[in-house]
Amino acid sequence: MRDAAVPEHASAAGRPREVLRLPSFAFFWSATTIRAFGSAVSGVAFQVLIVTVLHATPVEISIFSALGVAPYVFLGLIVGALMDRWRRQLTLVVTSVGRALALASITILLLVNALNFWSLAIVTVVLGVLVLFADSASQPLLPRIVPRDSLVMANARLGQSSTVAGTAGPALGGALLNLLGAPILFLSDAVITGFSAVLQSRIRIKEPKPAPRTDGRHIGHDIAExxxxxxxxxxxxxxxxxxxxxxxxxxxxxxxxxxxxxxxxxxxxxxxxxxxxxxxxxxxxxxxxxxxxxxxxxxxxxxxxxxxxxxxxxxxxxxxxxxxxxxxxxxxxxxxxxxxxxxxxxxxxxxxxxxxxxxxxxxxxxxxxxxxxxxxxxxxxxxxxxxxxxxxxxxxxxxxxxxxxxxxxxxxxxxxxxxxxxxxxxxxxxxxx
Missing domain, CATH: 1.20.1250.20 (MFS general substrate transporter like domains)
Known part of the structure; x- marks a missing residue:
């Protein structure tokens, strides 16, 4: 018997259909794709800021790299357990709004000449935590959006757009950085991220409430399970x-x-x-x-x-x-x-x-x-x-x-x-x- 949370729009005869024809996946894919392009574009500006504006030392550059991964190492298991109890779609929307505000804060820090190693490190950690929550919500949310026999096609579509974004984004980011400057570029990415939150809010799914924890059980038991x-x-x-x-x-x-x-x-x-x-x-x-x-x-x-x-x-x-x-x-x-x-x-x-x-x-x-x-x-x-x-x-x-x-x-x-x-x-x- 299939899991109760599997969508009811499975295709006839068990054959996977084109997932982009499913409205909820189309919103999910669109939000993910524009976010990938935005991240690839602003990633160039981020690297330029670290090297040319902050004049970071090699040690400081390595610290920035570690800060981006650290949330996964220290919080990954906890957040994953929370995603089996929280509403995953709402988590995506909230984290997108949070990421938009964090990106906009870089623009403000640049305009008031307050950007330094510590302020950018704080923003990096905040973005890393928000991305962790978003990643932890999106993967388990996908089986609720598309039939399980279409998951390979859905992941392939996401992979294709991610590859295109990773290829074209840095080149576009370099051009836009020269044309618009770093403050406008980060503000543009903030707007794009905010728009992705709107698209994510349009996803129509039913998320069942998790069973209540028994007495004496806590999140550590969930992680171990x-x-x-x-x-x-x-x-x-x-x-x-x-x-x-x-x-x-x-x-x-x-x-x-x-x-x-x-x-x-x-x-x-x-x-x-x-x-x-x-x-x-x-x-x-x-x-x-x-x-x-x-x-x-x-x-x-x-x-x-x-x-x-x-x-x-x-x-x-x-x-x-x-x-x-x-x-x-x-x-x-x-x-x-x-x-x-x-x-x-x-x-x-x-x-x-x-x-x-x-x-x-x-x-x-x-x-x-x-x-x-x-x-x-x-x-x-x-x-x-x-x-x-x-x-x-x-x-x-x-x-x-x-x-x-x-x-x-x-x-x-x-x-x-x-x-x-x-x-x-x-x-x-x-x-x-």
Missing amino acids: GMRYTYRHRMLRPLALSVHTWFLANSIVSTIYAVFVLRELGLPAWAYGVTLAFGAVGGFLGALIAPRIGARLGAGWGIFVGRALIVVPWLSLAIVPIDAASGIVVLLTLVSAAQFVYGLSMGIEDANDTGYRQAIAPDALQGRMNSTIRTVNRVIFLLGALLAGLLATCLGYRLTIGIGAVIFAAAALIVIVSPLRTARHSDTSESAA
């Missing part, structure tokens, strides 16, 4: 272990990629940007074909294809004998091709991974299941980034990238040797438990 469910589930356990392993590998290669390309291979900055653009194109195409792969091969094999494919680009960068003397054409071709396959693999596996775990978890545990996986991922990413610096210093860039490729292979191996390989998107929480 979510962790037990995630790591004892015969499908979610290997999925979680695989994605944790993937995050370790990705933190290693992504941490040293820029310095490897710019310093070791000697590519100019514009060429580095071109390689990232190829990665974005690959990500868009991967998200485009992800639903078809998942429907034809099943969720498990769809995840495996993405996990296995990602080994190829990083292994090639580790073993192909190229250096700064190879010529820019050869270097740009190889590195761009590697980034394209990297993006393609992520587009394929992300929609199938996220869609499957949203489909099989009961509604009452969606927030805790997602927050458990996401919080551990963030902790592993931080540790992996530190490990990457140590490995690169001791072993060099190529061997470090090779180690990342081996860890990526281990993530794929977990899928193929576990029951997860048999997973299908038609699974329910009852049949997969």
